[in-house]
Amino acid sequence: MPERYGHWQSVYHLLRTWQRAGIWTLIAAKLRAWADTAGLIDWRVSVDSTTCRAHPHAAGARRTPYDQVEPPGDEPRDHALGRSRGGWGTKLHLAGEQGRKPLAVVVGAGHRGDSPQFARVLERIRVARPGPGRPRTRPDRVLADKAYSSRSNRAYLRRRKIPATIAEPADQRAHRKARGSAGGRPPAFDARAYRDRHAVECGVGLLKQFRAVATRYDKLALRYEATVHIAVIDIWLRDLATTPS
Incomplete structure (x- = not known):
């Protein structure tokens, strides 16, 4: 760590204290x-995930983190670490607006599927409005690839009255056709609107420009999540700084 930032223990103490108090999340909000x-927010929201490899230093966290003098908070039992084909890693489930900036991030184990986190990441979208009133939580449209094409996800979007453009996998399409009229109608799909899903891929690229996000060094999932929030803060600050007042 550069000397101008002070002793590393002081810096880590600030990171840990603000993570426990929810300050990083509050600043991003x-x-x-x-x-x-x-x-500056385009409310067409795309959902995707990316795997971030875990450095060997990310191993070795206590199996019972609540036995610490200062517990980290709602730390998952698996510390959001899982083994996939590329080794141990953590998944970031991301909801990004059309301007390539993250609106919500969920940290999970690297071997977990994408589809079960779909509703969870969308429910984390909360953007406060000036003055009284509830924060905005509903996108104008949700875009996602075929990994998120499930009946439960589509039913969830219908309940919230959110239009969706989600690609349908070939096997689901074949099963529906094989059932004939009992298979129902195919879900609506706008190929032109689906092209805009590239925004979340670009957002993933922006996040992974930060070394501590692209490779996980933190032992605890909550500390790594705080690191991700700091990267998100930097992305939003850059966008606000380049916008004419």
Whole structure:
């Protein structure tokens, strides 16, 4: 760590204290609220995930983190670490707006599937509005690839009255056709709108420009999530700084 930032223990103490108090999450939420007030959020939201490899230093966390003098909080039992084909890693489930900036991030184990986290990541979208009133939580449209094409996900979007553009896998399409009229109608799919899903891929690329996000060094999932929030804060600050006032 560069000397101008002080002793590493002091810096880590600040990271840990603000993570426990929810300060990093609050700062990111405030920046999104300012951006929405300035009209910088395009509410067509894309959902995707990316795997971040775990460094050997990320291993060795206590199996009972609540036995610590200062427990980290709601730390998952598996510390959001899982073994996939590429080794141990953590998955970031991301909901990004059309301007390539993250609206919500969920940290999970690397071997977990994408589809079960679909509703969870969308439910984390909360952008406060100026003055009284509830925060905005509903996108204008949700875009996702075929990994998220499930009946439960589509039913969830219908309950919330959110239009969706989700690709249908070939096997689901074949099973539906094989059932004939009992298979029902194919889900609506706008190929032209689906092209805009590239925004979340670009958002993943922006996040992975930060070394501590692209490779996980933190032993605890909550610390790694705080690191991701700091990267998200930097992305929103850059966008707000380059916007004419």
